[in-house]
Amino acid sequence: MAGGTVFMVGLAAVLVLMTAVWLASVQRRDASLVDRYWGLAFVLFTGVVWGLSGWPLHGLWIVLPVLFWGLRLSIFIAWRNWGHGEDGRYTAMRAGRSERAFAARSLVTIFWLQGALVAVIGLPMLAVVQADGLWWPLALAAVLVWAVGLGFETLADTQMARFRAEPANRGQVMDRGLWRYSRHPNYFGEIVVWTGFGLLALAAGGWWALPSAVLMILLILRVSGVTLLERRLHDSRPGYADYVRRTNTLIPGPPRG
Structure with a gap:
């Protein structure tokens, strides 16, 4: 068809x-x-x-x-x-x-x-x-990239769920585990997942499908993900400004200060 x-x-x-x-x-x-x-x-x-x-x-x-x-x-x-x-x-x-x-x-x-x-x-x-x-060497690399992204976002979501389950943490800023190195490790993992999907399309010769993966990444960064959540957390979380000062927005890295 x-x-x-x-x-x-x-x-x-x-x-x-x-x-x-x-x-x-x-x-x-x-x-x-x-x-x-x-x-x-x-x-x-x-x-x-x-x-x-x-x-x-x-x-x-x-x-x-x-x-x-x-x-x-x-x-x-x-x-x-x-x-x-x-x-x-x-x-x-x-x-x-x-x-x-x-x-x-x-x-x-x-x-x-x-x-x-x-x-x-x-x-x-x-x-x-x-x-x-598919060109299997690139397809294999793409699946490995996807697996890293899925593991990263799954771990980030699990850590956040455990943090929120503790009544003492209500209204506090999550800055433990992966969240110590990135303010949005779950979204970082999601972007890596879609990078993997884009690479799979490329392994199939589907270069024309790459803009779709890029669109998903832009939605995460600018529309329904990082930008929207940052705005809400600045208004609702005491201490979030300090967390912003010392922690990378997306790509994990050593805390500053």
Whole structure:
């Protein structure tokens, strides 16, 4: 099946998933449900395009990494947010709107938009499964890069979860473990993961898919990740300014001072 057709079917599958999640969010009045399905949407997109491409064996080079990464991310976010209600970002979007108006708006600007982003950012997955094969030395290096990133973000998330579980740490700045060397080690790990996905696309000859991996990295840095969180923490965490002074923003390094 032609790559364009495969992409469109994959996109349609993700939009169906996001529409179902939107229906659940309307019932529960919790638009942040979309965050729990972000990783799973990539798993779905990758599985669909792999199947429509004839289940090529070399596709496992990217199918398995996406499966492990997507499941871990969705399970972690669901566990972390369980019982905490809607994320403040979405609550702020509700302000001044009726339930019906917000529901209609959120379908397009939150759920369908994220579904479309999954398909566009997922082009490295399409590039790999549609290729005739991969240059295995680069593919092996790419998977090693991906594994380092996944391990890094998993450890960072685990350390933060343990820190937050201690009542004495409420409102305090996390500056232990990996967080001593980077203010956002989880996002650093995520960027390394997507660098690995981009390298896999390159190993398949899919240079045209590299901008998608770059887009994901830019979203992490400038939109939904580092920049947004830095702004919130400056306002809500006493001592965060001092933490900023002595700790690298993203790339781990020795503390200053």
